[in-house]
Amino acid sequence: MRRRLLAAAAAVLIGTAACSAAETSRTPGPEGPASSSRSATPVTGAYVAAGDSFTSGVQIPPQGGSPQGCGRSGVNYPSLVARQLGLKDFTDVSCSGARTTELTTAQQTGNGVNPPQLDALGPETGLVTLGIGGNDLGFMDVLGRCAVENVRHTLTGGSSDAPCRSYYTDGAGRGEIGRRLQAADERLAAALxxxxxxxxxxxxxxVGYPALLPQDPARCAQTLGNGIAAGDVEFVGAQEQQLNAMLRRRAEAAGVGFVDTYTPSLGHDLCEPQDTRWIEPLSAAAGLAPIHPNALGEQGMAGAVLAALGQAH
Structure with a gap:
């Protein structure tokens, strides 16, 4: 039993480490309509897309762009939006592993340096989409911690069904997620x-984050196995909703639009079958990044952005 539990935790940690490696050593709440601003006004001017791996479409073929370490896909949601709107002047500066700090500072990747993402903006820019914040929260670190706490809890015969929640609310990690979220909020305010x-x-x-996990934790029992405790599925989902809620509040405070990708992604989480899910599980389909969007997810996110712009898709 001990050996099986340790193997399960290792699988989660390896998966999150793989994501972190894909994100250059760093990597989301249903509220209201698809956007706080809906208009059918035609998009004119240059389109600049900024963000992290959920924007870049890391490991989704075809990969391209420079630097290669950013993991940009030719079918990520910015590319699909630009194509749908017929925008020829389109620049994608999103990069796997990006945090809010790298909107204004250069980012070292495993294969090249990405300039500060906001450097791509100028007076001629007519549309900007920005999807970022998950790496500031350290979402992959949280998942790894949940795996460790689940194993530790099981081996010591604890009674809680959510040991990770206990760690972050009453244990050594108390207040950590809240502090990270507050810091991200402040940096994002300055960046906007x-x-x-x-x-x-x-x-x-x-742009917010799509649902990673289902609202019903029981639906993930088989997919997650012994990796994360049942009660912590709900806990992790709540942290993603807090992140999305912060992004919405920050968008409203800054007077910019917010795109809700969470609501349309319900029923497409990582515990769904391959032909339905938007997010890949730890045992991702060949070549894809675990706990990241697949091509279907990027299509869904593009649909949410287009809806926010008042455009059919």
């Missing part, structure tokens, strides 16, 4: 102000 300064004519959309 800077984006508006650099591209004063642009329509700016802050």
């Amino acid at each position: 102000a800077e984006a508006k300064r650099r591209a004063p004519q642009a329509r700016v959309l802050l």
Whole structure:
């Protein structure tokens, strides 16, 4: 039993480590309609897409762009949005592993350096989409911690069904997630102000994260196995919703649009079958990144952005 439990935790940790490696050593709440701003006004000017691996489409073929370490896919949601809107002046500066700090500073990747993402903005920019914040929260670290706490709890014969929640609410990690979220909020506020300064004519959309886990933890029992305790599935989902809620509040405070990708992704989480899910599980399909969007997920996120712009897709 001990050996099986340790193997399960190792699988989760290896999966999260693989994601972190894909994100250059670093990597989300249903609220309201698809966006706080809906308009059918045609998009004009240049389109700049910024963000992390959920935006870049890490490991989704075809991969391209420079630097190669950013893991940009030719079918990520910005590319699909640009194609649907017929935008020829399109620049994708999203990068796997990006945090809010790398909107204004250069990012070292495993294969090249990505310039500060907001450097791509200018007076001619007409549309900006920005999907970021998950790496600031350290979402992959949280998942890894949940695996460790589950094994520790089981081996010591504990009674809680959510040992990871206990760690972050009453244990050594108490308040850690809240502090990370607050810091990300503050950095994002500054970044959005800077984006508006650099591209004063642009329509700016802050894009939230799709549902990683189902609202019913029992539906993930087989997919997650012994990796994460049943009660912690709900806990992890709640942290993602807090992140999305912060992003929505920050967008509203900054006077920019918010794109809700969580609501349309319900029923497409990582515990769904391969032909339904938007997010890959730890045992991802060949070549894809665990706990990251697949091509179907990028299509779904593109649909949410287009809906926020008042455009059919």
